[in-house]
Structure formats: C-alpha cells, structure tokens
Amino acid sequence: MADIIATLQKQHDELSRSEQRIAEIVFEDKAFAVNASIIELAARADVSPPTVTRFCRRLGCNSFSEFKVRLAQSAFIGTRYLEPEIKVSSAQEVIDTVMGRAQSTLNVLHENVDPAVVEKIAERILKAKMIYAFGSGGNSSLFAHEVQNRLFRLGLRVAASEDHSMQLMTASTLSEEDMVIGLSISGRNRELARALEVAAGYGAATASVTKGESLVAQASQLSLAVDLPEGTDVLRPSSARYAFLAAIDMIAFLVAIRRKDSAIEPLRRIKRQLVTYRDEDDTQVLGD
Amino acid sequence: MADIIATLQKQHDELSRSEQRIAEIVFEDKAFAVNASIIELAARADVSPPTVTRFCRRLGCNSFSEFKVRLAQSAFIGTRYLEPEIKVSSAQEVIDTVMGRAQSTLNVLHENVDPAVVEKIAERILKAKMIYAFGSGGNSSLFAHEVQNRLFRLGLRVAASEDHSMQLMTASTLSEEDMVIGLSISGRNRELARALEVAAGYGAATASVTKGESLVAQASQLSLAVDLPEGTDVLRPSSARYAFLAAIDMIAFLVAIRRKDSAIEPLRRIKRQLVTYRDEDDTQVLGD
DNA sequence: AATCGATAAGAAAATAATTTACATTCTGAA
C-alpha cells in the first residue's frame, strides 16, 4: 500500500480543479487535514463535501476516514520533507527533518522502482564470473563499496573502484564473463559512462543504478532508475543516499534469494570466522 | 504529543475492565482498530460504543476519530515489517520487504534517538580542530567514510580510517584539539574500543554511534545509541545501515546548522569546482 | 454560433456513525 502523499503528488495532474484545491490544502496543512471533518475540509477548500469524498476515492481510498488514516500514517513522517525551507534549529527538529526526508525519499523510490529491472540486473549478476562496482565522488563511491560489501557475502567475486583511471583501465581488460555495475546519483559522471561503454565494447555486461535517462543510464545495458527531487539548499544532506542504499539492497537481496543454497555457505563461513575471532555471541551483525 | 500506544501501556492499570478489553484489541490488532468504526470495535471488544468513546477520552483524545488518527500516527504501526520470516520470492516482494524493513528501522531509530546526545556530539565536533572517524568491517567502515564525506563538506578537517592498526597508531598521536568518532553496529569491536580509550587517554574527545551499553559505547565519552533488533536470517540484509546513515545525517545536519555561515562557503566552493569541471548544470548533487 | 456529450460539482436526501443524556447494573465498604 503506497504512501498517500506520494500518490497525491503523482496523481496531481489527473485531479480536477476542485480536487487540486483540496490536494493543495491537504498538502499545505496536513495537521489540519488529518483532524478536520469532511465538512471543515470541504469548507476550507471551498468545495462541497461530496467533492471531498470523490477526491478520496480518486486516491484509492474507499472513504474519507480511510483517507484520513492513510494521511495520518504518512503525514507524521512526511510533513517536513516536502516543505522546501523550514526553519530547523533544535536537535529534535533536526531529527524529525532527517527522518522525514529519509522516509519520503524511500517512499518515492518505492513508488517508482521497476521490479523488472531489478530482476534483470539480479539475473545478470548471477551469470557473471566477476563483478566490478564503479562509483566516484563522496556518495557514489560509497555505493560502489556497498555493492561490493553486499555481494561478496554471497560468495560472488566482486571488486569496487572509485578511481576513474582504474575504472577505465579495468574496463578495457574485461570479457563476456564480466559485469560492471555503475553507480551515480547525478548520472552525469562522464568518466563512468565511458568506462561502461568500453566494458560493453569488450563484451562485458553493464548495468547501472542512477538517474533515469541520464548519461550513465544511457551508457549501460541495464539501468535501475532512481529519480529523486534534490533540493537546492546546499546545507541539505543528500537524502538520495537512502534510496540508493535501498536500490542496492533490493538487487542484492534478490540475488541472495535466487542463489539461496550457494549463498548460505559463504555467509556461514564469514560469520564463523568473525565469531571465533571476536567473541562467542553469534548474534552479532555480519562484519559489523 | 505522546505516542498513543505508549499512553495506552502507561495507563493500562487505570482503565476499567471493559476499557482494558478494548485496549487489548487495539494492541493486538492495530490494523483492525485503525480501520474499524466505533461500532465494529465495540462489537469486537463486546462493549457498547459509548464505552469506546469513554476509552478514547481517558486516553486524552476528544473523540473516537482523534483516537484513530493518533493510532495511525503511532510509529508502532510500522513495526509489522519487523516480523521475522516472510516468504519472499518475486522482485516485487523483495522490493516491498526491503522498503518495509528500511522504514521500520528508521521508525525504531526515530522513537529511540536521544536529541540531547545528538546535540552534545554536534557541539563537540564544532570545537574540534581535527576529527577522526573510525569504523571497520564492511558496514561500519562505510559509516566512517560517510562521516568524513559529510563533515568535510562543512569545511571541517576530517579523516576516516577502517584499519585497526592505523586507528590505534593515530589515536596515540592525538591531543585535546582532536576528536575521534567511532562507528560500530554491534558495539563489539574491541580494537575500536581500545583506540577510543587511547585517544581519550591523550586528551582527545571521543564519541561513538553504536549499540547502547556496548563495549564501544562504554569506551567513549559520548555515545549515540542505535539499538535495533537484528534478525537471525543470514540472508537478511542488515537494515541497520539505514538507521546509522540517519544517525550520522542527524549529527552532520545539526553541525551544519550550528555553523551555518561558515559552512556555506566550503559547500559553494566544492560545488563550483564540480560544476565548472563536469558540466554547466549546477543542480547536480554535491560530489555525486 | 448551436448543440451534443462528457465531465465536474453542488443540493438535498438518505444513511451511517458518533456522542449525549439518562437509566440500569454492578461493586465494595460500612
């Protein structure tokens, strides 16, 4: 069941004028919307109650109260994120803001992610003899290491690189047995796009997790689109991080499931090593 | 406004017998309670509707619908995702599972994070002349780099290390002007705990983001507790990642706000370099 | 420009949900 605010944003253009007015108010003042009766909300939007009911139906709810419940379930979390410039100063406000943005970002990804692409990338990973994860810049290099971190636990051969030159050189040594996964938030990493093309030129499979339609997306055979609105406030932490982590999570999780039997043994071994070495409590997280 | 489920548990003993029966049902099946009408809920608890109204009032709500809204807002609603073993096989199920766990993990963090500690760590970071972020193992080393990635953008001096030996050697060179931030999911990283103690021994400030009460937490002066239930299924991706990322996000965000004026300039510079070099569209994410 | 069809939106009626007011039934202490 999708987040109602996300649905609201997505369907905004398909709403009638009155409905958009309701949407506006809901969006602007969720605290009001969540507590108001249908009559109050209708009055404030200057429409009739039946229009509000129709508005709820259009959003996939059976009734106004179902709408309110769904709104309450997401409003709490999402409130702050969508409003561009909020005054934030106390620690509690920072916490709420960070959480709100993270949640909202994940919701946006959830709404837009294409299962077919996740499936295809996972399948291709399973076929590869060796996998290279490429990403540069503070964030995307992190993602490359995350890919490595996740896949090696499944007993796959995988290397990560954040170095453009290494990426390019590596790409030119590949063959049909190899696969390159490119990571880029912006999708404008020219060097990465080049490396992907070179790799493909030598027969390697290429995939990316990046902005849809971007340079990097176009340079790869498979591309999982992660499209997120990024604010303009320079102080704003890039909440895209959560979405990329989740995207990688999805791919890795599916790979794990698809090769379940052969994946358990490497994990067991890693775990045993860590436990033996560190202490006896084997509930600890794999590899910290 | 307190969480309604928490209120429910706290006031449990002061409720009458019928009210306790209602509480029971709400607690057992929140999904039902949140969607049911007062009549349905009353019927299921085998009480009359007015008793339900009285129950709501006792919990500090003015009406049944206010109660429902508060219930829907309760973070506990999200915890259904934490239920251990769901059979997952299709890509869509994987996506839903990954998203659900990520959201739940974030909810748990949101519930438990201590704003005072976030504030203290941020304040201490602002005082330090140099910051070292230490973490090892696939996940925690990622977090160390995340700390570095976030703080250098604010114009702070920061280095990350995932190497135990380097951490220990570095720790022994520090002074009052330095600060070490230790990252560990499990909190059982003995080498990290040692490095933190050594650093403190030489007068450096020490903080950690790790499991509460753990070895690493005890070894540091300030510790932001991130306590999450970790499943036992070895195939399960560690959703703790999201919570740690968020925890770091909170600290970095607060640091950014506290030194707002001086933080904008470094960010502006980083951005200008990237834009000039890469392309003209300056909406791209800082550092990809 | 006139007309048709489709969609949107409101009015009023019908229905359903919730609350209030009041009556009854318990419970436990004197």
Add this chain to the structure above:
DNA sequence: TTCAGAATGTAAATTATTTTCTTATCGATT
C-alpha cells in the same frame, strides 16, 4: 444488607458521511 459511587448500557439526538440526482461547465463537432 444496604447504599454510594463507579461502570456500563440503551436509546435518542446529533453530527458526519455518502448517495442520488440535478445543474453547470467545457470542449468538440457540425
């Protein structure tokens, strides 16, 4: 046992919501 007070239910009143039906609006077509 009896009585005060709390707890609960019944039924009425109120309020909220939805349905049905009508009117208005807009755009396309002739």
